[in-house]
Amino acid sequence: MGRFFITGSSDGLGARTANKLISQGHGVVLHARNAQRAEDARKACPGADTVLIADLSSIEETKQLAKEASELGPYEAVIHNAGVYTGMETVPGKSGLPTLFTVNTLAPYILTALMGPDAQKRLVFVSSGLHVGGQPRLSGGAEDIKTSGYGDSKLHNVILAKAFARVWGESKGTRAYSVHPGWVPTKMGGANATGDMDLAVDTFVWVATGGQTDDGKGEKEEERWTPGGYFTALKEEEPSNIASDPAVQDGLLAVLETISGAKVSA
Numbered sequence: 001m002g003r004f005f006i007t008g009s010s011d012g013l014g015a016r017t018a019n020k021l022i023s024q025g026h027g028v029v030l031h032a033r034n035a036q037r038a039e040d041a042r043k044a045c046p047g048a049d050t051v052l053i054a055d056l057s058s059i060e061e062t063k064q065l066a067k068e069a070s071e072l073g074p075y076e077a078v079i080h081n082a083g084v085y086t087g088m089e090t091v092p093g094k095s096g097l098p099t100l101f102t103v104n105t106l107a108p109y110i111l112t113a114l115m116g117p118d119a120q121k122r123l124v125f126v127s128s129g130l131h132v133g134g135q136p137r138l139s140g141g142a143e144d145i146k147t148s149g150y151g152d153s154k155l156h157n158v159i160l161a162k163a164f165a166r167v168w169g170e171s172k173g174t175r176a177y178s179v180h181p182g183w184v185p186t187k188m189g190g191a192n193a194t195g196d197m198d199l200a201v202d203t204f205v206w207v208a209t210g211g212q213t214d215d216g217k218g219e220k221e222e223e224r225w226t227p228g229g230y231f232t233a234l235k236e237e238e239p240s241n242i243a244s245d246p247a248v249q250d251g252l253l254a255v256l257e258t259i260s261g262a263k264v265s266a
Contacts (some may be wrong), residue, residue: 003027003049004208005075005120007056007111008082010041012186013126016197017079017204022047024205029072031065031082056082056107057093059260066114066262077122077208078115080108080157086150097259101146104153108160109256113264117172123164124208125157127178127230132240138251142259156252158230158239163249165228167264175222177207178239180232199233207231 004021008014009030018028022045030051032038038051050072054065069078083104093099097106108125134155137145148156161178168174181203182195206212211221230239242248257263 001025001027002076002121002209003029003073004077004079005029005031005069005073006079006081007031007107008033009045010037011044013181013197013200013204014079014081015041015044016201017081017208018045018048020201020205021208026076029069029075031069033082055094056103057095057097057099059095059097059102059106059110061094062107062110063114063262066111069111070115070119073115073119075120075122077124078111078120079124079126079204079208080111081126081204082107083126083153089147089149098146098148100150100153101148104150105145105148105156105160106256106260108157109253110260110262112160112164113257113260113262116265117168117174121174122208122210123161123174123176124204125161125176125178126204127157127161127180127239128154129180129182129232131155131158131180131243134240136242136248136252138248138255142255145255145259155240155243158243159249159252161230162228162243163253164264166246166249167253169227171266175210176228177225178228178230179203179207180230180237182232196233203231203234206234 010032028048030041032041033055054061088100091099093102130151131154134151158178161176165176181200
């Protein structure tokens with residue numbers, strides 16, 4: 001059994017995924033943005049190992065979270081579940097940058113870069129089917145990417161999976177993937193969402209464990225997966241072809257390093 005770290009795990013898909021992993025005998029480290037949400041996380045997932053607190057709209061708090069999470073690792077997988085939806089594109093976060101960009105794009109990059117390949121065997125970035133309408137927003141550098149919308153940020157998550165699978169895959173053996181959970185009835189998705197929550201959770205767990213079956217027996221399916229693959233509903237699909245361009249991947253890593261000061265180790 002392994003240990004997993006899940007951001008944004010005080011409720012919704014994060015908490016459900018945590019409980020599923022716990023039920024399989026794994027250890028789980030939760031994350032919440034403040035003390036009240038941390039208490040919510042403890043109640044939602046009483047079997048979790050611990051809860052780490054950080055507001056992901058703060059670059060400094062996210063860097064501290066990377067340090068604290070690393071000390072509790074290594075992890076079978078880090079699941080970058082935390083995210084905000086439309087309406088937060090221009091709302092400043094704690095670092096003064098737009099909250100949507102900081103939480104959805106910058107925070108997963110900072111955590112991954114600073115935790116490094118030795119602390120995380122597998123990376124799972126949560127994307128969305130809306131990524132197909134997104135743009136990298138790299139042509140205007142740091143100022144352009146800060147204006148990202150939701151679809152743009154979800155494309156960034158696919159690009160990050162592809163980038164880290166390429167940069168760390170061969171040299172460090174790190175696996176990286178992105179997952180589209182579907183339109184599910186979480187606080188973000190809304191009560192009218194028609195997606196299957198259980199299927200979304202099963203897909204998160206399936207990818208995070210490398211395709212392991214619920215009973216922990218049998219061959220993992222990961223060896224047949226595409227490095228940096230994109231998954232939904234327990235199957236691999238083709239994401240936007242923009243994400244597969246190494247120049248776009250390197251461009252995203254470079255601009256996020258410039259903004260955050262967090263550098264990806266070789």
